[in-house]
Amino acid sequence: IFFIFISGLAVLIVGAIVLSNVGEFQRFVDSTVLGPPIVLIVVxxxxFLIASLGCCGAIKENYYMLIVFAVLLGVIFIMELAVGIAASVAKDDFTTALRSSLEKSMSNYTITSADRESWDGIQKSLKCCGISNPKGWEKVLGNDQVPITCCRTGTAPTPSSNPPTCPFSTDQSLVFQEGCYNKIKIKIKDNIIIIMGIGIGIAFIELAGIVLAVCLAATIKKEQEEK
Known part of the structure; x- marks a missing residue:
């Protein structure tokens, strides 16, 4: 049961870390990506609560508490299996929606502050520019300009530009050349794989917990009947 406590803590921490990692892309992704880590936190x-019940049942040698513990753990196992399947589906299906969302948000860069802040945030943190490459900003900003967050530190902004921009360049030392789509896709896929890996590991611990709880409950019931 101690390992069930540990598995609960591991699931909660992993869920929080993954949600933090993909949360910065929330304007560009849908619930199929954000849902699994949120479910992991709740699970x-x-x-934790279920492990407390199992601990009390084991200490008090209460047959019914142990059976309830095993049943609830089984329900959690099924929930985690569903999250794992959802994460696996999301790993392959979110890419088309991601590109479409990026294109829509990019077209609103000069219109809405939320889109501008989201783009500036990911370009700065991931050191990328545009969807596929910096040239994509030409349709939005024109005049061979890219957002200032595409430019390396120390690059002078274009005078009187609003929002702040800098001149487009194919020089990697001046402007980030890699598009954000691939970087976001890789980061999200990496986190989904983490969810799937942790989920499989925790599932084995929970299955062992279910078997041990049922065996202990059966032993307790047998001893009570013999008395």
């Missing part, structure tokens, strides 16, 4: 907290 981790529930596992």
């Amino acid at each position: 981790g907290a529930i596992i």
